[in-house]
Amino acid sequence: MSTTGSLYVIGLGPGDPRMLTEQAKLALRQSQVVIGYTGYFAGVQDLVQDKECIALPLTQETARAQVAVDRATQGDAVCVISSGDAGIYGMASLVLEVLEQRTSSDPCPALEVVVVPGVSAVNACASLLGAPLGHDFAVISLSDLLTPWMLIEKRLEAAAAADFITVLLNPKSARRDWQYGRAQEILARYRAPETPVGMVRNAYRSDQSVTTTTLAQMSEPTVDMLTTVIVGNSQTRCWQSRMVTPRGYPIAETP
Amino acid sequence: MSTTGSLYVIGLGPGDPRMLTEQAKLALRQSQVVIGYTGYFAGVQDLVQDKECIALPLTQETARAQVAVDRATQGDAVCVISSGDAGIYGMASLVLEVLEQRTSSDPCPALEVVVVPGVSAVNACASLLGAPLGHDFAVISLSDLLTPWMLIEKRLEAAAAADFITVLLNPKSARRDWQYGRAQEILARYRAPETPVGMVRNAYRSDQSVTTTTLAQMSEPTVDMLTTVIVGNSQTRCWQSRMVTPRGYPIAETP
Numbered sequence: 001m002s003t004t005g006s007l008y009v010i011g012l013g014p015g016d017p018r019m020l021t022e023q024a025k026l027a028l029r030q031s032q033v034v035i036g037y038t039g040y041f042a043g044v045q046d047l048v049q050d051k052e053c054i055a056l057p058l059t060q061e062t063a064r065a066q067v068a069v070d071r072a073t074q075g076d077a078v079c080v081i082s083s084g085d086a087g088i089y090g091m092a093s094l095v096l097e098v099l100e101q102r103t104s105s106d107p108c109p110a111l112e113v114v115v116v117p118g119v120s121a122v123n124a125c126a127s128l129l130g131a132p133l134g135h136d137f138a139v140i141s142l143s144d145l146l147t148p149w150m151l152i153e154k155r156l157e158a159a160a161a162a163d164f165i166t167v168l169l170n171p172k173s174a175r176r177d178w179q180y181g182r183a184q185e186i187l188a189r190y191r192a193p194e195t196p197v198g199m200v201r202n203a204y205r206s207d208q209s210v211t212t213t214t215l216a217q218m219s220e221p222t223v224d225m226l227t228t229v230i231v232g233n234s235q236t237r238c239w240q241s242r243m244v245t246p247r248g249y250p251i252a253e254t255p
Numbered sequence: 256m257s258t259t260g261s262l263y264v265i266g267l268g269p270g271d272p273r274m275l276t277e278q279a280k281l282a283l284r285q286s287q288v289v290i291g292y293t294g295y296f297a298g299v300q301d302l303v304q305d306k307e308c309i310a311l312p313l314t315q316e317t318a319r320a321q322v323a324v325d326r327a328t329q330g331d332a333v334c335v336i337s338s339g340d341a342g343i344y345g346m347a348s349l350v351l352e353v354l355e356q357r358t359s360s361d362p363c364p365a366l367e368v369v370v371v372p373g374v375s376a377v378n379a380c381a382s383l384l385g386a387p388l389g390h391d392f393a394v395i396s397l398s399d400l401l402t403p404w405m406l407i408e409k410r411l412e413a414a415a416a417a418d419f420i421t422v423l424l425n426p427k428s429a430r431r432d433w434q435y436g437r438a439q440e441i442l443a444r445y446r447a448p449e450t451p452v453g454m455v456r457n458a459y460r461s462d463q464s465v466t467t468t469t470l471a472q473m474s475e476p477t478v479d480m481l482t483t484v485i486v487g488n489s490q491t492r493c494w495q496s497r498m499v500t501p502r503g504y505p506i507a508e509t510p
Contacts, residue, residue: 018281019277022273088381089502100495117378119340123343131351134348135344136410145503158413161413245348247349
């Protein structure tokens with residue numbers, strides 16, 4: 001089988017179409033088929049109106065990746081759309097995994113596969129909080145759906161002990177209500193109660209909310225799946241409701 | 256003193272102007288004064304040709320932040336340009352620190368300060384390597400210019416032990432030649448020798464190079480300040496010269 005399909009995996013950024021890169025727009029324009037979660041199409045309507053749009057609900061990520069690979073191996077120019085950056089907990093790894101499985105049984109189709117980077121939730125939320133990510137940081141998803149909770153705890157402990165600025169994704173959902181409190185507990189063992197914490201919900205969307213608080217007070221009831229929480233390191237300060245992490249440490253002072 | 260200056264801090268992305276977001280372009284268009292490292296202006300020439308451009312050499316980051324705050328408090332619309340994402344080890348924290356110092360002595364000038372997110376080296380390099388960042392990750396700069404080396408080692412150890420995908424920035428320079436080897440040593444204590452490692456130099460520039468190798472073999476002589484190195488977690492695989500980190504762990508298997 002010899003085809004010349006192409007497969008772009010792009011990140012749309014946090015929601016506002018002005019956060020799309022030119023390269024992502026180009027990938028959309030060059031595609032015949034656009035595949036993504038139903039909710040993602042609204043922001044890029046003018047870019048996809050002449051395309052075949054395949055919208056699949058949340059939880060059907062694997063199905064989306066499979067349809068994308070099917071269509072691309074049939075010779076179509078296909079674009080998979082993800083929110084944020086497609087490479088950061090996004091569709092890129094799923095698409096490559098499906099491709100890997102296929103090529104282990106079939107001869108490899110002549111596919112061009114391009115992952116287009118985007119502005120992730122991490123970049124977007126940090127910008128709204130000021131400059132929390134001025135130094136080394138760790139990004140941890142609190143969802144234990146596909147990851148054992150013990151490993152997530154180990155990571156929280158490691159990030160806290162080594163003074164990483166700590167970005168918490170998927171902090172809470174209707175079913176997962178205690179993990180966020182546990183994360184706070186672990187971080188509080190290593191960092192001062194007044195450590196600045198930022199919370200951003202629906203970054204760059206019309207219902208955006210940006211809050212700065214402290215480690216001691218971070219258990220807001222409004223924290224949910226759409227919230228990104230950034231806990232500062234030992235050097236992070238709060239200035240006029242913004243978080244600022246300096247690029248370094250005072251000389252001869254190690255936390 | 257009451258002025259209505261504005262201060263945008265934007266990230267230009269990895270180098271290719273097609274990676275600029277619309278929001279970043281808008282900030283440039285609305286500015287009268289553009290301040291940045293000399294090398295950053297080439298990629299955005301058509302956007303800044305009617306502006307006052309203040310180009311300052313590398314190492315003069317603080318001077319750039321000070322000039323930017325000076326001009327904005329005088330009432331100008333000022334844009335500070337950074338490579339990558341301005342918030343990730345970028346100019347955003349320096350600019351906010353300078354503002355913080357000023358307002359502690361002067362009455363606060365009426366300044367609009369906006370940090371515009373961008374595609375960081377982390378996002379860009381990951382996309383070129385496939386999908387290495389499909390799970391929790393830690394970003395560590397190996398530069399010990401402003402950070403005690405012992406803390407950097409502690410972070411390497413923590414990231415390695417807790418199975419974080421580990422992104423190494425500033426791995427080596429002419430003066431810092433042993434830190435990268437030390438990082439490899441620490442990671443190798445916790446992760447298999449065949450763990451996939453990706454190296455990207457000059458992402459999305461004409462002289463871009465993308466290499467995948469293993470933890471055992473990552474000490475390439477070409478690694479330098481312009482290289483970003485991504486070390487996979489225990490689940491990362493290499494497939495057709497790409498790194499793929501699955502979104503989760505096999506059930507009941509913790510590293």
